[in-house]
Amino acid sequence: MTTCCFCQCIKDVKPRPFDPNDIYLQFEVFPYEAACSSGGMFVAKSVAPDGFPPYFLRRKGWEIYTKTPKTYELGEALGADISLRARLPEFGFPVSKQESEGVVVGKWYCPFMFVKDGPLRDQMKNSMFYEMTLEQRWENIFTCENNSYGQGNGSSVSLEVEVHREMVTVGGREAVWDENCGVLMGWFGLGSGK
Structure with missing residues (x-):
């Protein structure tokens, strides 16, 4: 809040990433009651004692219009089916x-x-909503040929391989976790060149 022309002026701050704890x-x-209004008007107040909502919310008597x-x-979405x-x-x-058919489990x-x-x-x-599904499938993540088959040791193969147990994909491509998003949320995005 600043003083300009002998009155208090509130300058909106730049938008920043959503943090539910901020x-x-x-x-x-709150509903805004005016002498000549028939209702349906609102005003907003900041939860922070020294905070102010953005101008479009702190203005008295703003209205909301909806249209479907x-x-x-939206279909039924019951979350994960255990x-x-x-x-x-x-x-x-x-x-x-390379993979089995996916089964939607959530x-x-x-x-x-x-x-x-x-x-x-x-x-x-x-759309105001994104449909998200959780799928399970078998996927070929490692292949190794036994080149010594028939040379006396064909009944066993020794492997030492590290594999991902679970993977997040966006649009069928492996997603990359963005660490710079905040404490309570993270963003997955497509890595470059994948």
Whole structure:
């Protein structure tokens, strides 16, 4: 807050990444009662005692309008299905294939604000929610040929290999964890050249 022209002026700060523990990013919204209004108007107050909401929220009497797009449809999303998660996918896939068919073992909807997918304005136009699924599949992660087969030691092969037990993928490509995102959240993005 600064003083300008003999009155107090509040200058909005630049937006920063969402942190649910930062009370300066939390606001309470209250109905705003005006003498000649019929309701449906609001005002917001910062949760922080010395904080201020951004101008569009602290302005008295702002309104909210909603519109549901014709194509808007959310199905049922019950989270992880424990019984499916415990059952392994079919293992009978041909050796020529690198992986088995995926089995969906969980489904969620994630609000757009937790997904970075291009410009924010475009994200909000496409959908307010992203559908997220958890899939299990068998995948060929290491192959080794026994070149000494038939040379007296063909019944055993010694391997020392480190493999990933689980992997996060975005659009079928391995995701990279972004450490610079904050304490309570992390972002997965596609690594360069993968």
